[in-house]
Each structure stands twice: as C-alpha cells, then as structure tokens.
Amino acid sequence: MSDILLRTSDLSFGYPERNGLFRKPALREVIKRVDLAVPRGSVLGLVGESGSGKTTLGRLLVRLLQPTSGGIQFDDVEIGQLDEAELRPLRTRIQMIFQDPQSSLNPRLRLGTTLTRPLGVHGRLRGQRDQRERAAALLDLVGLPPDFADRYPHELSGGQRQRAGIARALALEPDFIVADEIVSGLDVSTQAHILLLLKELRARLGLTMVFISHDLSVVRVLCDDVAILHHGEVVEYGAVARVFGAPQHAYTQQLLAAIPLPDIEPGWLDDAPPPVTSQQQGSAA
C-alpha cells in the first residue's frame, strides 16, 4: 500500500472548439499537465481565482470528467480512462462535497432520503428502519439533530445545508474527498464551525482530502500542502508553511499580497492599480 493515495501525472483536460467547417476541432485546454501527489491522510489545498480551472480539476479527480490526456492513479490504480461501469465500485471510496448546498441537495427530497441515497445505490440499506438509523447517525456526525432528516433543504440555514452536504459525502465512508469551495459565501462564524468540523472529521475518520478554495486564509487553516493554480497550470506546489512563508512564484506572491489581513497597513491602498483592457481575462467574478 503506497504512501500516496491520489496521484496525477501530466493531467490535462480541454474542450473541443469548432475550428472552421472542415478542420478537426481544436482543443481549448483548461487543465494543463498537472502533477499532484496527495499522501494518505493529508489535505491538499487547491487555490486559484476564477478561470483558473480549479473546479474542473476537482471534477476530474472524482471522475465526473474524463481527462483528455495524462493519468490519475487512485491507490495505485489508473482511473483516468475507466468507464462508468468500471468506476462504480470506486465511487464508494471517492466522494465530493459541492460548493452550493442549495443546488447540491435535491430540493424536492427530504434530507434523510438524500443522505442515505448513496447507501441505497450501493445496496447497503436494509429497510426503512435501517435508513432512519443511518440518517440519524450521519446527521449526528456533522452536529445536526436527528429530526432534521424530515426537513427539506430550503428549511435549513446555509451552514446547516453545508453540513448536510458533508454528511452525504461521508455516507459511504470514503477514503478520499474533494471539497469544492465549501465555505465560500458563509459567514465568518459559520465558516469557522465548518472548518473545525472538517478538521475533526479528518482526524477521526482518517480522510484524505483535496480542498478547493480561492481563499488562501482558509487554506492555511486546514491544509498540509497547497497547489496554486493559474490558467490551468500549477505554478507553485509545496507544504503550506513553505509556500506561505517563502512563495517562489510571482503569482503566489501577488495573491498573498492582495489578501486584506485585518491589520492596519497604511501603504496597502497606495499602489496605483494597473489599467485594465476589455480583453483581460481571469478577473471575472
């Protein structure tokens, strides 16, 4: 059993784009030759601004998307080109928590149904009573009361929905979880609760995680290693303390300098902002 649970080698992904009527469609590369190695039990932060491709990379790692080239090895098994049938047994070990719990929890199903759905799909449920017990256990895992199983997603607050999303991802007791921007848009206090919950769960369940975020401060709290993504390429990669303490790449330095820390810093606003042209990409909200 290798030390590295998830590895990518030269991972690339692109969308085909029409290249005139008669030529083969060109590939618009969104992820370019990404190499990652996530040790068992560690948390890798994946940081990037909008347009960096971090969500696409996240979806590649859980095989919602298929790489156009390069490999993904999960527990030393190549999964990059497997089809749905071959992937199915692996789905119990690789899970995802989505950014917007409003849309990632089926609005017309009760929480209890949604949380135990993964178990049902893989034949692990033994009847109604078992379903209720498992739902209650999952809710308890994330600090929600058992009667929430009867609620619909819109009857929960944002923080509660996010917890439910985490609970659903844990239902199959996976080894590996990709969390896609799960604390963006949450209040500071709710965010802190969720981050601490994740830390606790990670320690308790021995999870390996990839934590996608645009917020470097949050990554500092939770992650062991960090990869900085810029226009689909990893421009910096290393232990959190090293990258934050001594960033090598200009983009990383730019990102860190741009973070407004809650300290008074007189010169922060003074540098004149560079003029922008209407062609400039990568700064879209």
Next chain:
Amino acid sequence: MADLALGSPVARQSRLLAGLKRGGARLWIGAALVAVLVLAALLAPAIAPHDPLEQDLMSAQLPPAWMVGGDPAYLLGTDSLGRCVLSRLIYSARTAVAVALIAATLAALIGVALGLFAGSFGGWVDQLISRLIDVWMAFPPVLLSIVLAAVIGAGLTSVIAAIVVVDWTRFARVVRAETMVQLTRDYAAAARVIGMSRAKLLRLEILPNLVPLLVTLLAVEMGIAILVEVILSFVGISVSGDTPTWGSMIAEGRQIVYQAPWIMALPIVCIITSVIGLNLLGDGLRLALDPVQRS
C-alpha cells in the same frame, strides 16, 4: 450550535397548510369547479332529472324555468326534440371527463418519457426526438382526427388517439428542456459521484423536480382535450349516435340560436367553466407545490 437558530422543527401538517395557503384562491376555485365537473360525470344517473335521450315533442324548445314560458320540470329548458337540456349537459360531462383524463394522461406518459430521454441522452437520441417533435407539432389535431375517423371510424377512440398523437409533443418539449436544466444542477452531479445509474437518476432525482411543472401541464392539457373534443363533436366525428356532448349540443343549438339561444349558450358556459377550472387548479397546484424549491 450558532447556526441552528431556525426555530422549531417544521411539522408535516404545517407544510401541507402552508402549501394550501400558497395555492390561494386559484387552488380553491379551481378545485371546486373541477370537482363539480367530475361529480357531474360520476353521478350523472343519480343527479340528472331526466333521461337525456328521452324525447317529448310536446315540450320542445322550452326556455329555462326562470324565464317566461319555462317549466319547472325542465330547469334549463329543452331542445328541439324536447330533451332536457340540464340532463344532457350533465351527461355530456362524462364524455368531457373521459376524454380529458384518458387523452391527457396518455399524452403525458408518452411525452414525459420521450422528453426525459431526449433531455438526458443528448446526442443523436435528442436530435431524433426533437425532429420528431417538430414534425408532429405541425399536425392540427382536428385534421388528424378526421383522417383517423376515416380510417378507424368515428368515435371516442379516434378523438383520444388524435389528441394523444399530437399533444405528447407539448409535454416532451417542456420536459426535455427542464431535464436539461436540472441535469446541470449540482445534485445531479452529486448523484453521479455516488454512482447512480442514469435510469435511477432520472427516476429518483430529476422526476421529483419536474412534478410542479407536470401538474400544470396536465391540467392545461385536460382543458385542451376538452376543447378538441368539443370541436370534433361539433362537426360530428366524436361519439356516435345520441350520446349527448357539449359540442353536438352547440351544433344543434346553432340552427335555432334566435329562437332558443339557451341551447347553444349553456353548453358554452359549461365548457368555459370546465376549462377555467382546470387551468386554475393547475396553477394553484403549481403554486402550492413549487415553492418547496424557492423558499
């Protein structure tokens, strides 16, 4: 926990009440009108004052009871053959309800199935079904009915067949679009990450989200079915023989519209009320069910 401040748990009952409140006047009025229609159809033998086919030439063209010359025995008057208008109206409801229920349900079943396939498979399946929809939607149901009547004979079967054959497209088109939208939602992606098969995904996750939409479509389709049947029985290619239908009553009443206007007017009122009732009910149900997503 700081973010558990959502108050007391929401009981199943209060959700029902909230839904009913959201449905509002539309729901109640619509439900009432449709209930009247359905009850009339079901209980016709019990509540119709006379046999709808019984002729009494001595009492032909009697106006409604409250007008001059009316007879309280015939509350809404009689037609040229002395048949009780009220009884005929009530019995006509049976045809209307039968057509509405059967035709709309069949059209829905076919349309929803094809719409789901088109929306989820994409590619050539989608292309094929979409082209089918385009072509099919061009058929006017009335014309098609006439053709069908010529082939399989006039009657309720050809009416229902004509409606189903054309109107499945209404469902398919909308369901296809909505399926595609729902598939972009994260809960669909989450279902795939869990390892759900396509069939299960459509049935267990997507379909529940289509319910409010389908309810409205079904109600509207029932209204349309009633109207198509009226047109067809007006021109005489719906149910055969003496079976009373609103359409045939309008056809008869048209001949003598100046002498006995109520014979044409009353079926029209019934039709309008039924269709409005169905539309209101559909609307009200959608309001009652939909905000689950939009609170």
Next chain:
Amino acid sequence: MTATLAVEGLKVAIGAANVLRGVSLALQPGEVRGLVGESGAGKSMLGRAVLGLLPANATIISGHIAFEGRDLLDMRETERRGLLGRRIALIPQDPMTSLNPVKRVGAQIGSLLRHHLGLSKPAALTRATELLTEVAIREPDRVLSLYPHEISGGMRQRVLIAMAFACDPGLVIADEPTTALDVTVQRQVLQLVERLRRRHGSAVLFVTHDLGVVAKICRSMTVLHAGRVLEEGQTADVLARPRHPYTRALLAATPRADRPAEALRPVPPALIEQLWSEAHRLDQPAIAGPA
C-alpha cells in the same frame, strides 16, 4: 460641521421581524466607515434605508436619517429621488444584475449623466469617457460600446464605481462591492474606491462582512448584530483593542493567511444566544404606567 449622514435610533421591521433595532450612526464629510456584520445583521438594510430602497413590506417604525442636515424620511418623494444617484450614490454588490443587460455601457452611463446633470448627448459621451479613464479602464471608447456581458466582472464593477462617483456625491454607500470578486481584483477595486473618494471628497459607508477589507480601507467602523450597534470607533482601535466580546470573537474566528491553523476559534454559540435574547428584549415595548 454638519454630519454628512446622521442616523438616529432607526427601527425598521419587515413584517413581524425587526431588522434594525434602534441604530445610530454618524458620518462626517469624507469619512470612510465600515459597517461590519454577518448575514442578517441588518447592514444591507441600513444602506437601503438611507437610499430609500427598502422592500415594499418594510416599515420604518421610528428614528431619523439626515443627509447633510436634511431629514430624508420627511422629504417629498420627488426631492429624495433627485438625491439618489447624484448626491447619494450606491456601489452595489452584484454588477451583473445592476447593469441593464440589453443596454450598452455607454448608454447607461449616458442616461445617468443626462438625467442628473442635464448634459447634452455629446457632452455626456465626453464625460463618460473621462469617467472610465478615471477608473483606469484603457480604451474607454471601446468599453462604452460594449454590453455588460461582454466585459469582465472586475471591469463591470469599475463601471459601477464610475457611475457612483459621476455626479460628485457627498455620500457613497458601497454594499459589499468586492465580495464576489477575486482577491487580486478586490485589491484593485479597493484602491480605486479610495482614490476616487479622495478626489471627490465623498464620505463612504462601506458595508461588508470582511474585517480585512475594513482594516484596509475604513478609517472608522461600526459592528452590527441583530440590528444593533455593538461596537464602534476608529478601526485601528477596535481591531487592536476590541471591547465587545462579539468583536473579539469575530476576530478570533477570522482565518489569517499569516498565522497557522491552531489560532482559529469559532464564535461561541452561547454568546450568539445571549446577543439574540438581548435583542429580543429590546423588542418588548416598555411597560406603560398603571392604567
């Protein structure tokens, strides 16, 4: 010196829920004040109340809002609307929904200038070009001819900032203008707001939940929770020596890129409950004297 904005004891309710429970706030000319709070604290509501943009089912129960000495709540509707966009401006949170998607950028800026400043079409065009240059947009002529969806989010926000400062406002309310932006773009936008504020001498009420943003751009700050002011003062003081336990808790719960993980502490639920019960106690009307 008359305060640019003076809010006194403002109480606002939406239906049965109280969203502002006696908020008082004052902005001097040119002051940049951060209005900090979590969601539901009422900070957006305060901004909307000043702008006269409260939702239809909101009631102002009591209190005063004065702009440059004039009572806004007593004013005639037409007079108040004359102020909005001109002397009191808004930089909204979401640039995409604040710009008309079917009108070109130039047309939108133009109609604003013609409406408030009575400029002729050619004069408005020139002024619009100047404004875009002021917010550091290269090729302003090109941008003026584009539709909102054809320019990036950061650029849309710049356009809105340009429009906010277009008529030399005395007060600008910035409602979480950088929340949806990338962190590098956020810095540029904050620098821009500061530059324009200095140039036009406007006071800014900066609504945000981000203490870091407050630290960088706001000289003074007010902390809001459940529609109540819990703490206020000079930003430097409040951040260095927070007096209210809520402020302290917020600071402790804010993750910092320069500190290791262990330092993060969530806001104690007991504190939140206590604050809410204090707020609800305020809602109970004072017991009247004996009948």
